[in-house]
Amino acid sequence: MPVKDVGTEQLIRETARRVFFVEGKLHATTQDIADAAGINRPSLHYYFRSKNELIKQVYEEAKGEMAVKANAVLGSDLPFREKVEHFITIFFNYVTGSPYLQSFLINEIKCKNPLLPKNTGTPPDVRKFLSEVEEEMKKGTIRTTSPENFMINLFALVSYPIIMKPLYLDFFEYSSDDYDRLMMERKAMIMEMIFG
Amino acid sequence: MPVKDVGTEQLIRETARRVFFVEGKLHATTQDIADAAGINRPSLHYYFRSKNELIKQVYEEAKGEMAVKANAVLGSDLPFREKVEHFITIFFNYVTGSPYLQSFLINEIKCKNPLLPKNTGTPPDVRKFLSEVEEEMKKGTIRTTSPENFMINLFALVSYPIIMKPLYLDFFEYSSDDYDRLMMERKAMIMEMIFG
């Protein structure tokens, strides 16, 4: 958990991210965040006008970061198979590191801040990737469906099991370690599912 | 949205479910729920000692319902292929009807109510299903992995795209209708992915 010494503002932002995305405290109060950051609440208000402002910044930052990450991976010029493999690795780690990020995002989209600024830029190199996918389907490397669904499958197979871990631990009475062992198998399995 | 006329208590419970699971208002106040139900707040406290009590009941009810549903579908005596197909249909509809349910559950598990009663019964007929999966793998009907991951894939491929719809609409600037059209393709596609 590297905390840059760039100053209190950054510290607060990063702490908020940790509380929301890693610890999953979606109802965290400003006091919770201040405590976690080891500062006091008025400081938080000094740097961020309001709680909403802090959340908005963290939200935008996270959304942007995710887009950049997807962009970098899907837009790279690796051969297709390697690109998919790389994507799985990168996003597996990313989601594992911030398991509550996506839940936070969908919650913010619907719940509060009804007028969050529209998405900054148009889609990333996702377009490029989607046409690559289409090409591979024509070549017969992968099963034929809509490229969009191919990509959604990729995200689903990588993200969902990590995001929902608490639920499955509860449902199926697995130990955390057992579950993690299952996760280890998944990269190879997903590759197998896609490329046969 | 059928609201039984069985009385206020039931009305409140069902309204709470709607607000949380369908509308995704995870931060809803007791006032929000009372308003949505067309009653006033003290009534809510008359039937449920506290907000926490209401949430606990709704949480338990939903978790149980989900287990029952999974049980009924996975424990049926349909042939394997039909069973999987049936599962996809049933859960696609279920998740579509309550897209925020799973988010609500994982949030409650970690966030509040640290001492929610442990899972009621041991796993459902999931065991049975898992051994059926194993058998099919031996028969070569489906790809070989751990049966648990097979099942997790099923849940992931069905649930994730529906749950994360708001996120993907935002990211890829799809219209809601376009996205829904993608969803329609998925049942056939998932069957294809699994049975080749």
Added chain:
DNA sequence: AAATTTGCTGACAAATTTGTCAAACATAAT
């Protein structure tokens, strides 16, 4: 070194949310 800016703090105020209670109300039983 005085002055100005910048960051931090405790104490306070406002707003929101939750919980309580006694009185009003309805309905059915006595």
Added chain:
DNA sequence: ATTATGTTTGACAAATTTGTCAGCAAATTT
């Protein structure tokens, strides 16, 4: 009609959460 029982309501109180502000301290500038 009166009582008893369960339900609803307005008014109030408590608790929680958010936001403000004047003052203090450290650092920077002049």
